[in-house]
Amino acid sequence: xxxxTWIMLIGVALLLLGLYARxxxxxxxxxxxxxxxxLEILPKMIAAFIFAGLVxxxxxxxxxxxxxxxxxxxxxxLIGMAxxxxxxxxxxxxxxxxxxxxxxGVGVGPxxxxxxxxxxxxxxxxxxxxIPFLGLSVVLVRIASSILFPLVAGWLxxxxxxxxxxxxxxxxx
Numbered sequence: 001x002x003x004x005t006w007i008m009l010i011g012v013a014l015l016l017l018g019l020y021a022r023x024x025x026x027x028x029x030x031x032x033x034x035x036x037x038x039l040e041i042l043p044k045m046i047a048a049f050i051f052a053g054l055v056x057x058x059x060x061x062x063x064x065x066x067x068x069x070x071x072x073x074x075x076x077x078l079i080g081m082a083x084x085x086x087x088x089x090x091x092x093x094x095x096x097x098x099x100x101x102x103x104x105g106v107g108v109g110p111x112x113x114x115x116x117x118x119x120x121x122x123x124x125x126x127x128x129x130x131i132p133f134l135g136l137s138v139v140l141v142r143i144a145s146s147i148l149f150p151l152v153a154g155w156l157x158x159x160x161x162x163x164x165x166x167x168x169x170x171x172x173x
Contacts (some may be wrong), residue, residue, distance in 0.1 A: 016030075016031075023140075025119070041092050042172065044089075044092060044093045045092055045093065045096070047093070047121070048092070048093035048094070048096040048097055049088070049094045049096050051096075051097060051100075052096040052097045052099065052100030052115040053100065055097065055100045055101065055104060056100050056103060056104050059104060061104065061105055064101075064104050064105045064106060065105040067079055068080060068101075068105075068107060068110040068111075069105050069106065069107050069110075070107035070108065070109075070158070070161075070162075071091060071107070072107060072109075072110060076106075076107055076109060076110035076113075076152075076154075077109055077110055077113040077150070077151050077154040077155060077158075078113075079110060079113065080109075080110035080111060080112075080113035080114035080117065080150070080154060081113045081114065081116075081117040081150040081151060081154070082117070083114055083117075084113065084114035084115060084116065084117030084118035084121070084122075084150065085117045085118070085121040085123060086117075086123050087114075087118055088122070088123070088124045089120075094118065096115070098115065101114070107158065107159065107161075108157050108158055108161040109154040109155060109157050109158025109161070110154060111152060111154075111157075112150075112153050112154045112157035112158075113150045113154030113157075114150075114154075116149055116150040116154065117150040120143075120146050120149060121143060121146075121150075126143075130142075140149070
């Protein structure tokens with residue numbers, strides 16, 4: 001396990017111990033709610049992990065690195081932005097897929113462009129929530145005013161990655 005997982009596990013253990021010391025009944029209700037949430041999300045996560053694994057073996061490495069690799073430039077940022085805008089799903093199902101893209105050779109810039117577009121322009125959210133509640137005019141103004149964010153975020157991420165190279169890009173195999 002990595003450091004972040006250990007930090008999260010220790011934090012959860014401390015929180016649970018503190019809650020048990022204060023109110024065992026509340027701690028038990030929290031654990032029960034957590035288990036029910038786990039059961040609800042489990043099928044989605046299984047599907048997302050299977051999809052993520054299939055993406056890694058189906059998509060040819062050369063094709064991915066050509067279109068969205070570290071050296072794909074503006075084209076990779078645009079593709080990342082387009083894919084992020086139309087990819088449905090929440091974080092529990094989405095991030096295994098994103099991790100698979102990264103491991104398959106998608107560059108940091110296109111990946112950040114993808115994630116930013118997914119956060120800002122997720123079509124399922126826009127269609128199901130924003131337009132019905134806010135109206136088309138507000139949604140169009142919001143999208144128009146933030147349309148460049150995924151490209152700028154992707155470009156800056158690529159720049160910082162190359163400049164400071166915190167870690168080496170993951171190897172696909």
